[in-house]
Amino acid sequence: MKHEVDVLVIGAGPGGSSAAKAAAEAGASVLLIEKRQEIGSPVRCGEGVAMDWLRELGIPPDQRWIAHEVDGARLVSPCGHVMTMDARRAGNETGFVVERDAFDRALASAAVRAGSDIWMRAMATGAKMVGDRMSRVKVDRFGDDVTIVPKVVIAADGFESRVCGWAGLNSRLALKDIDSCLQYRLVGIETDERWNDFYVGSMAPGGYVWVFHKGEGVANVGIGVGAHRLRKKGDVRMYLDRFIASHPELSRGRAVDIVAGAVSTSLPMDTTVKGNLMLVGDAARMIDALTGGGVVHAIRSGQIAGAIAGEHLQGGQPMDRYERAWRREIEDLLVRNYVAKEKAVNLSDETFDRIIGALCELEVSHITTGEILAAVAKVAPEFMAELEDLL
Amino acid sequence: MKRVACDRNVCLYCGTCVGGCPFEAMTLFSTWIEVDHDVCTRCGVCVKLCPVGALTLGEAGP
Numbered sequence: 179m180k181h182e183v184d185v186l187v188i189g190a191g192p193g194g195s196s197a198a199k200a201a202a203e204a205g206a207s208v209l210l211i212e213k214r215q216e217i218g219s220p221v222r223c224g225e226g227v228a229m230d231w232l233r234e235l236g237i238p239p240d241q242r243w244i245a246h247e248v249d250g251a252r253l254v255s256p257c258g259h260v261m262t263m264d265a266r267r268a269g270n271e272t273g274f275v276v277e278r279d280a281f282d283r284a285l286a287s288a289a290v291r292a293g294s295d296i297w298m299r300a301m302a303t304g305a306k307m308v309g310d311r312m313s314r315v316k317v318d319r320f321g322d323d324v325t326i327v328p329k330v331v332i333a334a335d336g337f338e339s340r341v342c343g344w345a346g347l348n349s350r351l352a353l354k355d356i357d358s359c360l361q362y363r364l365v366g367i368e369t370d371e372r373w374n375d376f377y378v379g380s381m382a383p384g385g386y387v388w389v390f391h392k393g394e395g396v397a398n399v400g401i402g403v404g405a406h407r408l409r410k411k412g413d414v415r416m417y418l419d420r421f422i423a424s425h426p427e428l429s430r431g432r433a434v435d436i437v438a439g440a441v442s443t444s445l446p447m448d449t450t451v452k453g454n455l456m457l458v459g460d461a462a463r464m465i466d467a468l469t470g471g472g473v474v475h476a477i478r479s480g481q482i483a484g485a486i487a488g489e490h491l492q493g494g495q496p497m498d499r500y501e502r503a504w505r506r507e508i509e510d511l512l513v514r515n516y517v518a519k520e521k522a523v524n525l526s527d528e529t530f531d532r533i534i535g536a537l538c539e540l541e542v543s544h545i546t547t548g549e550i551l552a553a554v555a556k557v558a559p560e561f562m563a564e565l566e567d568l569l
Numbered sequence: 570m571k572r573v574a575c576d577r578n579v580c581l582y583c584g585t586c587v588g589g590c591p592f593e594a595m596t597l598f599s600t601w602i603e604v605d606h607d608v609c610t611r612c613g614v615c616v617k618l619c620p621v622g623a624l625t626l627g628e629a630g631p
């Protein structure tokens with residue numbers, strides 16, 4: 179069976195649904211395909227999202243997917259120094275703690291309302307390239323083989339992306355640029371629910387532990403560990419269990435779900451447009467390497483790619499504008515935080531204690547970035563060397 | 570010869586091994602992980618990467 183469409187979007191995560199919506203709004207015929215049977219499920223996320231960023235992206239808060247709101251974040255050093263940051267400073271993972279499955283479903287529904295078609299249980303399994311163009315995409319739709327003939331393809335197939343490889347783009351990651359993650363949703367814990375907590379140090383080598391609150395004694399407690407720091411089978415789970423066991427306020431809780439997954443902590447890909455293909459979100463490695471947050475970048479890159487696909491189909495404008503367009507908005511932050519991550523993963527527990535200890539003496543919510551950096555430069559000059567010219 | 574094997578009772582189908590495989594030898598389906606044994610080099614990266622320890626590099630079955 180053959181199926182012609184203007185825009186084929188592969189993967190109905192935040193990136194794909196945002197792309198499908200934008201392309202449909204621009205007048206294109208759009209097909210969004212998702213291999214899973216249920217949008218957003220099983221969840222693969224800590225579910226922390228900055229509320230300001232969502233508003234900027236035109237996504238108004240909706241009680242259907244907001245679990246909890248926090249005032250900001252706390253950074254906890256190995257010896258227990260706590261630095262508190264209000265939401266504005268805490269970056270792109272604080273503000274709301276969402277229900278990712280409901281959130282993703284809302285975004286996919288918005289794409290459908292805008293006119294996009296969607297197929298569930300539909301997995302892209304291969305593609306035919308003619309020169310630089312992806313001329314055909316093979317899809318297994320609920321057991322039936324379908325050949326899609328698209329004018330434009332948007333790859334939004336996430337961390338496990340295969341579409342990049344079909345187009346001859348190299349999306350392979352170095353081990354030091356992967357964090358393997360595990361998270362429990364713990365019920366019955368006793369913590370301060372005003373803040374999302376980040377614990378750094380050797381108890382989470384090359385990553386961190388997060389406690390993102392969902393209200394009423396429930397929180398997502400998870401860990402990311404740098405893949406190059408993993409020694410043997412099951413290490414990630416061992417680190418998370420050990421952390422929880424050593425925190426009585428958490429260990430009294432019980433896990434009612436288990437979330438696993440990986441984040442890229444690399445730079446974004448060098449090439450994100452090729453022929454009629456654009457890459458968005460995790461497939462393009464747009465996760466913030468320092469925080470592991472990627473939802474807002476997936477949404478924004480999807481919006482840009484969808485709009486550009488629409489304009490390309492209507493007026494013939496070249497698609498390689500996509501490369502410049504998303505980089506103009508997102509790349510600086512991704513590069514800066516990648517450099518910071520490269521530094522942070524090599525800090526000793528003592529250095530983390532010194533830096534966070536110095537910062538928590540300042541009234542961080544009221545001071546400027548420059549003052550924070552001056553404080554860090556004083557206690558840990560080695561950390562600052564390359565960062566300074568970037569900030 | 571050793572082969573990567575996945576314990577289906579442990580695997581959460583999260584795709585960490587698939588995205589992290591240096592040789593792109595793996596594919597994630599909803600309830601199974603496919604390993605292309607012709608492409609796999611048995612490097613063992615996936616075994617360490619798996620957040621829950623579902624993968625092993627063991628002797629191939631019959």
Ligand SMILES: Cc1cc2nc3c(=O)[nH]c(=O)nc-3n(C[C@H](O)[C@H](O)[C@H](O)COP(=O)(O)OP(=O)(O)OC[C@H]3O[C@@H](n4cnc5c(N)ncnc54)[C@H](O)[C@@H]3O)c2cc1C
Pocket residue numbers: 188189190191192193194211212213214218222223224225226227270271300301302303334335336337338339340359360361400437438439440441458459460461465470471472473474476
């Ligand atoms: C443990 C963990 C915690 C995280 N915590 C946070 C956080 O707190 N805040 C934050 O902002 N980010 C977080 N992230 C990152 C965030 O989840 C991702 O950046 C975000 O989901 C990226 O969206 P996406 O649309 O690019 O990809 P995804 O959300 O991964 O969506 C990709 C979709 O494509 C589908 N798909 C894949 N291949 C195919 C195919 N061949 N055919 C059809 N469909 C296909 C998949 O099933 C999936 O639904 C976390 C990630 C992990 C793993």
